[in-house]
Amino acid sequence: MLQRDLARQWNGPVLRPAWWSAWKENKSALTTYRFNRPGHPTAGVLSLATKRRERHGTRLVVHDFWAVSQPTAAAMLAFLGRHNTRAETVEFRRGALPPYPTLLHNLHHFRPIAESWHPWMLRILDIPEAVRLRGWPADLTTAIPIEIENETGDSWDRWMLQVKAGAAEIAPTHIEGQVTFTRRQLAVWYAGGYRSATSARMAGVHATSQKALASLVRSTADLEPWLPDHF
Numbered sequence: 385m386l387q388r389d390l391a392r393q394w395n396g397p398v399l400r401p402a403w404w405s406a407w408k409e410n411k412s413a414l415t416t417y418r419f420n421r422p423g424h425p426t427a428g429v430l431s432l433a434t435k436r437r438e439r440h441g442t443r444l445v446v447h448d449f450w451a452v453s454q455p456t457a458a459a460m461l462a463f464l465g466r467h468n469t470r471a472e473t474v475e476f477r478r479g480a481l482p483p484y485p486t487l488l489h490n491l492h493h494f495r496p497i498a499e500s501w502h503p504w505m506l507r508i509l510d511i512p513e514a515v516r517l518r519g520w521p522a523d524l525t526t527a528i529p530i531e532i533e534n535e536t537g538d539s540w541d542r543w544m545l546q547v548k549a550g551a552a553e554i555a556p557t558h559i560e561g562q563v564t565f566t567r568r569q570l571a572v573w574y575a576g577g578y579r580s581a582t583s584a585r586m587a588g589v590h591a592t593s594q595k596a597l598a599s600l601v602r603s604t605a606d607l608e609p610w611l612p613d614h615f
Contacts, residue, residue: 531561
């Protein structure tokens with residue numbers, strides 16, 4: 385529940401099945417730490433694994449990093465910096481990347497690495513539900529008609545995406561789209577894989593309106609949804 389509450393603030397809801405945590409901890413040999421002040425509820429959750437490097441030394445791989453505030457996140461990062469003196473790097477999996485990159489400086493002499501899991505492997509089966517559950521910018525209000533390739537790839541469906549007050553919904557429409565996504569391009573956009581309108585255009589995203597494309601990229605650039613390790 386803590387992870388889901390915190391995910392609403394950072395990356396959108398985390399919908400993990402009940403068996404996930406125990407299975408993941410066992411599969412990846414994770415060690416989980418909970419951070420709290422005496423007599424107070426848990427304020428942070430950190431899970432990590434230690435991996436040996438090919439030649440020498442070790443690295444820490446962070447799978448979960450959830451904190452209720454910047455001070456808690458800073459304390460957790462400082463803890464990571466002292467965790468294993470033989471570790472040369474601290475690697476954050478995509479879903480564990482802290483929301484404030486400047487806090488990474490708290491890792492002291494370590495060189496943090498943010499590993500980007502492959503967003504093009506994401507397959508969105510239920511577009512309206514995926515959009516509803518994702519995190520969205522609270523300061524963005526927009527309505528953009530888009531066209532998305534259907535599952536069989538033989539036609540295009542028209543949708544109206546509306547974002548307002550940190551929430552979004554998408555519904556079928558008859559209005560011609562200003563931005564056109566293939567199913568794979570949709571997955572990359574949804575996962576926050578496009579960091580600018582230019583990068584989206586270079587990836588083949590077609591747009592009749594530069595403003596619409598820029599708004600779409602902005603809507604997913606800051607908040608990245610939790611993505612499972614396996615598909």
